[in-house]
Amino acid sequence: xxxxxxxxxxxxxxxxxxxxxxxxxxxxxxxxxxxxxxxxxxxxxxxxxxxxxxxxxxxxxxxxxxxxxxxxxxxxxxxxxxxxxxxxxxxxxxxxxxxxxxxxxxxxxxxxxxxxxxxxxxxxxxxxxxxxxxxxxxxxxxxxxxxxxxxxxxxxxxxxxxxxxxxxxxxxxxxxxxxxxxxxxxxxxxxxxxxxxxxxxxxxxxxxxxxxxxx
Numbered sequence: 001x002x003x004x005x006x007x008x009x010x011x012x013x014x015x016x017x018x019x020x021x022x023x024x025x026x027x028x029x030x031x032x033x034x035x036x037x038x039x040x041x042x043x044x045x046x047x048x049x050x051x052x053x054x055x056x057x058x059x060x061x062x063x064x065x066x067x068x069x070x071x072x073x074x075x076x077x078x079x080x081x082x083x084x085x086x087x088x089x090x091x092x093x094x095x096x097x098x099x100x101x102x103x104x105x106x107x108x109x110x111x112x113x114x115x116x117x118x119x120x121x122x123x124x125x126x127x128x129x130x131x132x133x134x135x136x137x138x139x140x141x142x143x144x145x146x147x148x149x150x151x152x153x154x155x156x157x158x159x160x161x162x163x164x165x166x167x168x169x170x171x172x173x174x175x176x177x178x179x180x181x182x183x184x185x186x187x188x189x190x191x192x193x194x195x196x197x198x199x200x201x202x203x204x205x206x207x208x209x210x211x212x213x214x215x
Contacts, residue, residue, distance in 0.1 A: 029058070032065065032104045032112040039101040042118050044092045051092045052119040053078070053100060056085035056161065058168040061110035066103040072096025082106065085165060087158070092120070115165070 032038060044051070057063040067086065069078040072094045080086065092098065104112050 028117075029113065029115045030102070032060075032102055032114055034107045034109055034111060035105055037101060037103040037105065039099045040116075040118070041097050041099050042120065043097050044095055044120055047093060047095055049092045050121045051090055051098065052117070052121065053088045053090075054086070054158070054161065055102070055114055055116035056165040058113040058115050058165060059172045060112035061107050063112075063169055063172075064106075065112050065114060066105065068099075068101045068103070070099045070101070072098070113168075115161070117161075 057065050063084045064082040066081045070076055
């Protein structure tokens with residue numbers, strides 16, 4: 001029974017891979033230094049292709065960055081300033097190289113950790129192989145169910161990226177708070193030691209002055 005379930009699962013996964021549009025994806029994490037601008041490039045080989053672009057600042061400064069997307073003709077497709085994250089889908093009308101640039105010019109010392117993903121998807125769908133005795137309505141229903149499953153998997157993946165970003169930002173905030181508490185505790189301890197030494201010095205000064213007056 002278990003073997004049959006595994007075989008059915010493998011067959012379903014293979015069919016889903018046939019139906020899902022072909023894509024060329026790049027997922028990276030890059031440390032953007034202060035006053036640095038870095039561009040990443042991807043080549044589009046077909047017109048009217050769907051390009052998905054996602055980025056999120058995981059740590060550093062105020063968790064913001066400038067971005068710009070340009071096409072082969074140097075036309076600006078997307079741009080923004082001081083954005084924490086973005087999720088875009090646009091149509092690539094031209095064949096050629098597309099540039100995805102991040103800029104950290106607003107920061108003097110802070111480094112930014114940027115997590116991003118670029119994917120080019122083809123809109124054409126593969127058709128299910130037809131068999132004798134199978135109605136077209138049944139194939140269409142199965143195809144739509146598999147595409148709904150693919151969409152739900154994509155939604156789960158994006159939610160995981162969102163929660164990962166929130167986790168990294170919260171961890172960075174907690175670490176910054178701990179550092180401030182530690183620094184405040186050190187300063188407070190130094191002030192207490194300084195005040196204690198000053199009080200001892202003042203008391204000794206009064207006693208020495210009293211002894212000289214008594215003599």
